[in-house]
Amino acid sequence: xxxxxxxxxxxxxxxxxxxxxxxxxxxxxxxxxxxxxxxxxxxxxxxxxxxxxxxxxxxxxxxxxxxxxxxxxxxxxxxxxxxxxxxxxxxxxxxxxxxxxxxxxxxxxxxxxxxxxxxxxxxxxxxxxxxxxxxxxxxxxxxxxxxxxxxxxxxxxxxxxxxxxxxxxxxxxxxxxxxxxxxxxxxxxxxxxxxxxxxxxxxxxxxxxxxxxxxxxxxxxxxxxxxxxxxxxxxxxxxxxxxxxxxxxxxxxxxxxxxxxxxxxxxxxxxxxxxxxxxxxxxxxxxxxxxxxxxxxxxxxxxxxxxxxxxxxxxxxxxxxxxxx
Amino acid sequence: xxxxxxxxxxxxxxxxxxxxxxxxxxxxxxxxxxxxxxxxxxxxxxxxxxxxxxxxxxxxxxxxxxxxxxxxxxxxxxxxxxxxxxxxxxxxxxxxxxxxxxxxxxxxxxxxxxxxxxxxxxxxxxxxxxxxxxxxxxxxxxxxxxxxxxxxxxxxxxxxxxxxxxxxxxxxxxxxxxxxxxxxxxxxxxxxxxxxxxxxxxxxxxxxxxx
Numbered sequence: 001x002x003x004x005x006x007x008x009x010x011x012x013x014x015x016x017x018x019x020x021x022x023x024x025x026x027x028x029x030x031x032x033x034x035x036x037x038x039x040x041x042x043x044x045x046x047x048x049x050x051x052x053x054x055x056x057x058x059x060x061x062x063x064x065x066x067x068x069x070x071x072x073x074x075x076x077x078x079x080x081x082x083x084x085x086x087x088x089x090x091x092x093x094x095x096x097x098x099x100x101x102x103x104x105x106x107x108x109x110x111x112x113x114x115x116x117x118x119x120x121x122x123x124x125x126x127x128x129x130x131x132x133x134x135x136x137x138x139x140x141x142x143x144x145x146x147x148x149x150x151x152x153x154x155x156x157x158x159x160x161x162x163x164x165x166x167x168x169x170x171x172x173x174x175x176x177x178x179x180x181x182x183x184x185x186x187x188x189x190x191x192x193x194x195x196x197x198x199x200x201x202x203x204x205x206x207x208x209x210x211x212x213x214x215x216x217x218x219x220x221x222x223x224x225x226x227x228x229x230x231x232x233x234x235x236x237x238x239x240x241x242x243x244x245x246x247x248x249x250x251x252x253x254x255x256x257x258x259x260x261x262x263x264x265x266x267x268x269x270x271x272x273x274x275x276x277x278x279x280x281x282x283x284x285x286x287x288x289x290x291x292x293x294x295x296x297x298x299x300x301x302x303x304x305x306x307x308x309x310x311x312x313x314x315x316x317x318x319x320x321x322x323x324x325x
Numbered sequence: 326x327x328x329x330x331x332x333x334x335x336x337x338x339x340x341x342x343x344x345x346x347x348x349x350x351x352x353x354x355x356x357x358x359x360x361x362x363x364x365x366x367x368x369x370x371x372x373x374x375x376x377x378x379x380x381x382x383x384x385x386x387x388x389x390x391x392x393x394x395x396x397x398x399x400x401x402x403x404x405x406x407x408x409x410x411x412x413x414x415x416x417x418x419x420x421x422x423x424x425x426x427x428x429x430x431x432x433x434x435x436x437x438x439x440x441x442x443x444x445x446x447x448x449x450x451x452x453x454x455x456x457x458x459x460x461x462x463x464x465x466x467x468x469x470x471x472x473x474x475x476x477x478x479x480x481x482x483x484x485x486x487x488x489x490x491x492x493x494x495x496x497x498x499x500x501x502x503x504x505x506x507x508x509x510x511x512x513x514x515x516x517x518x519x520x521x522x523x524x525x526x527x528x529x530x531x532x533x534x535x536x
Contacts, residue, residue: 110404157519189409191510217522253519273516278387279406280516 008109008117020120020311024102026148027122027305034141036100036124041081043104047071052293053080054264061108061117074106077262079287079302082125087294095128095298102307116308123284123304130299131286132240135268138284138301139240143248146272149310152317154274154281156251157217158240159258161265161285163233167213170229171206185214186259214257222254230256240268264290272305276316281309327353328371329524331517334384334392336377339488340509343415344393348372350535351528381405381512390517391525396507397486401447408513410529414536416509420450422502423493424482425475429501431482435460441481444474451484454504472496 005011012020031038047063050073062074075081078101090097102122109115122145126138139156146154164185168178177200184192190211197210213230216222220241223234237254244252253273260269260283269285284303291298328351335344335358345355358367358374366373373389378401380394385405392407395416399409422443424431431441440461445451448466455462465480467473472492474480486507487493490500511532513525 155520187403188407188515191409191412215526217519253522255519271519273519275516275520278385278514278516 006117008115016311020307023149023307023311023314024122026150027145028100028102030141030145030148031100031124034098034144036098036141039082039085039099039101040103041075041078041085041101043074043106044072045075045081045084047073049084050075050080053083053290054262062106076107077105078103078121078123078304079125079262079264079290082127082302083290083294083300086125086127086291086298087296091296096134097127098124099127100124105304120307121282121304122307122310123282123302125300125302127291127300128298129301130288131267131301132236132243134299134301135240135286136243138303139252139270140245140248142270142272142284142303142305143251145305147247149314151274151310151314153276154251154272154313155253156248157253157255157258157271157273157280157283158237159255159269160233160237160267161260161269162267163230163256164214164259166233167210167229171202171210173200173202173210181210185257186261190215217253217255217257220254222256236267260285268301270303274313274317276319277309277313279309281313282306327351328391329521329528330371331390331521331524331528332371332373334380334389334394335372335374336380336392336394336509337374338377340377340393340395340416341374344509347393347413347415347532347535351531378402381407384512384514387514387516390514390521391528392512393509394512395486396505396510397447397450399510399512400505400507401449403449406515408515408518409510410513410525411511411532413509413511413532416507418486418488418507420447420484420486420504420507421493421500422454422482422484422504423475423487423498423500426497426499430475431501434481442479443482443484444471444480445484446471447484447486450504454484472498 064072066072082099086097104118105121106118109117124138124141126134129137142156181193181196184196194211197207200207209228223238225234241249241252258269258271264287265285266288267286271283272281274281282303282305286301288299291300335341345358348355353370358372375383377394378398380392381399381402383389384392384407393413397418397420434441440463442465443451443462444465444467446467448464452464471483471485474483475498476496484504493500518525
């Protein structure tokens with residue numbers, strides 16, 4: 001008899017586990033050397049805890065009741081649990097605090113899509129280190145980790161979650177129109193974005209700015225925008241760029257349209273790409289308001305890599321040249 | 326010129342001739358593609374051909390950097406993580422709600438039975454449309470000729486894509502409502518969109534000039 005396992009989950013057998021372990025050990029060595037202490041938190045948390053962190057995280061796919069009727073959920077990332085840990089277990093410690101983790105996170109899947117319900121993440125949270133220093137440390141560490149595992153041609157897309165809201169503010173776009181606009185941006189539909197912006201009755205230049213900025217990506221030259229509502233945020237990205245070490249600066253792709261699905265990001269956001277895989281390997285960003293929701297007002301940044309995708313990319317890079325065109 | 330080293334998923338079927346015409350204007354040599362009806366992969370010019378509904382699948386996975394397919398396909402597969410870069414304008418079709426001519430049997434079913442049965446190849450578009458317009462509908466997904474469903478009693482009405490309405494008319498069906506207009510769209514893989522930004526933007530600019 002064959003007992004199936006849920007779609008989107010999988011067993012790991014020794015050959016694969018050996019390779020995954022080799023990756024995570026290299027990652028762990030870098031974390032250790034940089035002073036990041038490893039933590040583990042429960043896979044199950046109270047729904048009310050995750051909801052305080054992010055409304056989207058409060059719609060997790062897996063809910064159950066405990067003996068008292070409390071609602072428990074499987075965590076959808078590690079950032080919110082670690083924010084809780086910092087506020088409750090490190091309530092009086094002086095920052096900065098550095099944590100790392102190797103943990104499974106759980107997401108809902110759509111049928112027939114081969115999406116993972118359970119994914120292994122390796123990541124860090126740097127708490128109490130404001131930007132730009134904290135952001136630089138987090139991204140430099142990300143690149144050091146990717147170099148250590150032997151990934152060859154990765155790039156880091158870097159944008160800012162506050163850029164587009166700042167543009168909408170400056171151009172006086174009414175609140176009611178923002179939902180549809182941000183929806184088109186998050187779903188990456190530039191045709192829909194053009195339609196929504198067209199309906200705003202903005203001046204031609206302003207409309208052009210709203211449509212063009214999120215499509216700008218590339219080297220530091222994309223940061224050379226005319227003086228305007230984007231100047232502050234773009235200036236922050238420029239200052240980051242000036243301070244990256246050369247090896248890291250070469251890896252950066254500035255992406256003024258970058259958006260991430262989680263709602264708690266407040267500043268710089270980033271994603272890791274590799275030509276060997278059609279999806280990002282991981283990402284992160286700044287979330288300077290999140291800790292305050294748990295009772296400690298501390299700025300923070302963090303990121304997570306999907307270890308299984310990282311493994312696929314490493315294998316894929318080894319096979320480069322076999323692509324069909 | 327050409328595709329700047331990018332790969333593109335080209336839809337077979339109704340969108341194919343105009344897609345190949347567009348690629349010609351971009352300086353891509355499509356002669357081999359036009360001459361070979363059975364060959365699927367043309368690696369030398371960066372073209373792979375497939376049915377339109379598979380285009381988002383290949384592009385999302387990064388098996389092709391770019392793809393061209395109908396908005397109807399993208400609306401039905403709305404969760405695909407691809408960039409929608411441009412409305413190419415051609416391949417215009419209308420998504421319609423149709424029933425047999427004469428008294429509207431779907432309205433009658435809704436009035437007396439509280440629900441109408443709707444056959445479609447686009448279950449998500451159909452379900453969303455009737456939900457939005459406040460009508461209860463039981464969606465029956467079919468893969469082939471949808472026009473057959475109301476003629477055989479499988480369904481009270483259909484939701485389908487039509488360019489001219491000829492097939493509907495020949496099967497005694499009439500359009501009751503127009504849901505949305507679909508045209509061909511250019512889509513891109515999210516990672517290729519970052520790693521090959523200059524190539525994609527240059528191609529996009531040339532496509533806009535050609536239009």
